[in-house]
Amino acid sequence: MSLRQAQKANPDGDIVDHLITIFAERGGEHYGEGVSQTEHALQSAIHVDQQNCSDALVCAALLHDVGHLLHEEDIYHAEQGIDAIHEQVGADFLEEYFGPEVSEPVRMHVDAKRYLCAVEPGYFDLLSEASVLSLKLQGGVMGEEEVKDFEASPHLEAALLLRRADEAAKVPGLKTPGVETFADRLRGLLKRA
Structure with a gap:
């Protein structure tokens, strides 16, 4: 069941509950790395949290790949030569519920890889095989004009x-707490009607 289907089945439900549900249902899937989607999401959130970042950035880290989980089909498109633009899908979905402090880093995280490969010597060498493969599909290393445009973002x-x-x-x-441990932080960041 997709997140949108879960919402239709329970329209009065909390979006945070729906996010937890979709991680429970689809988060065990792998995407070309040695960890599942849920493991990757939780490790990302913990990594950011350990740097004393804002709750918004911790939650963005937790949800940065939610676009993969919103697709109905197999989540690892890169092996098939397809860029599923998961960053755009995820950010567009998240901006319905959260502010730009959550949605925009999600939207920009793929371009951030492209940017770092352009401006930071040695960054490309840190990428996993799956990340190198997806980089090619996502536009490759940024050019000079793209770098300037990217640097202008407030995010x-x-x-x-x-x-x-x-x-x-x-x-x-790696041992981490469950997705549900972030529920209160997520709820605290929801847009209020």
């Missing part, structure tokens, strides 16, 4: 912190 630093957490969050077997 630049948050996106870069999230990107670094993304790369670090691929440790098989």
Whole structure:
């Protein structure tokens, strides 16, 4: 069941409950790395949290790949030569419920990889095989004009912190708390009607 289907089945339900449900239902899937989607999400959030970042950035880290989980089909499209634009899908969905402090780092985390490969010597060498494969599909290393445009974003630093957490969050077997431990933080960031 997709997140949208879960919402239709329980329209009075809390979006945070729906997010927890979709992680429970689809988060065990792998995406070309040695960890599941849920393991990767939790490791990303913990990594950011350990740097004393805002709750918004911790939650963005937790949800940065939710776009993969919103797709009905197999989540690892890169092996098939397809860029599923999960960052856009996820950010568009999240901005319905959360502010830009959550949605924009999610939207920018793929371009942050492209950016860091362009401006930071040695960053490309840190990428996993799956990340190198997806980089090619996502537009490759940024050019000069793209770098300038990217640097103009007010969410630049948050996106870069999230990107670094993304790369670090691929440790098989690392113990983390469950997704539900972030529920109160997520609820605290929801847009209020």
